[in-house]
Amino acid sequence: MLLHLRRILAGLLALAAVGVAVLPGEPAVAVAVAAHDLAPGVPLGAADVRVIAVPPSLSPSGAVSERDALGRSLVSAARSGEPLTDARLTSTDPTASSVAVRLSDPGVAGLLRPGSRVDVVGPEATVLATDASVVAVRGGEVVVLSADRPSAHRIAAETLSGPVAVILR
Known part of the structure; x- marks a missing residue:
């Protein structure tokens, strides 16, 4: 009997886990991240930046779009997958x-x-x-x-x- 109850409980827990996995969560936002380890002072090109989708609650403050990151340089190194933010990028002023x-x-x-x-x-x-x-x-x-x-x-x-x-x- 106890074994039967455990199996039922395990089945219910598995069903709940599947339900949580397929339920839509909050809508994702696009965040630009380093496509690979990046050195400071080098203008970012298309191969240096990729976009990932994250829940808004996980998007860092000051996150920039891919368009805003391209052509700008990092003020310090960034690891692959690290979000790019306005505080980490130099000015876009060409003069x-x-x-x-x-x-x-x-x-x-x-x-x-x-x-x-x-x-x-x-x-x-x-x-x-x-x-x-x-x-x-x-x-x-x-x-x-x-x-x-x-x-x-x-x-x-x-x-x-x-x-x-x-x-x-």
């Missing part, structure tokens, strides 16, 4: 250039994140760039900034003689 900057106060780097906006000031209180975007923060003293080309050239030239300061916007 911008990126420049590595050594900061006069390394503690400021801890306050910066990719996407932060800053003004860059040289040693003689010369404003080298306004509204530059932080692309990457490496270590404590060096950050990578994206600015219009003339500003990026001024920043690069000024950093040859020493570190610069940034003002958070």
Whole structure:
């Protein structure tokens, strides 16, 4: 008798599992992910990005479409299958250039994140760039900034003689 009840219970559990598996869940959304391990700083092409369908509750904040990811570069490496988000991708501005900057106060780097906006000031209180975007923060003293080309050239030239300061916007 006990064996018979166990079989009935096992059958009911199997039926419930099948029912849950075939019941429609929440609608899926398309999320762009890395098609393979990706290095930072390289523009993404069609072979680098693939699209997967995930439930909206599992879609990360800031997830981008395949169209929005193509042509942009990662600010840090991504593993195969990792979702691509706006915080991980550089600007799409074709007139911008990126420049590595050594900061006069390394503690400021801890306050910066990719996407932060800053003004860059040289040693003689010369404003080298306004509204530059932080692309990457490496270590404590060096950050990578994206600015219009003339500003990026001024920043690069000024950093040859020493570190610069940034003002958070």
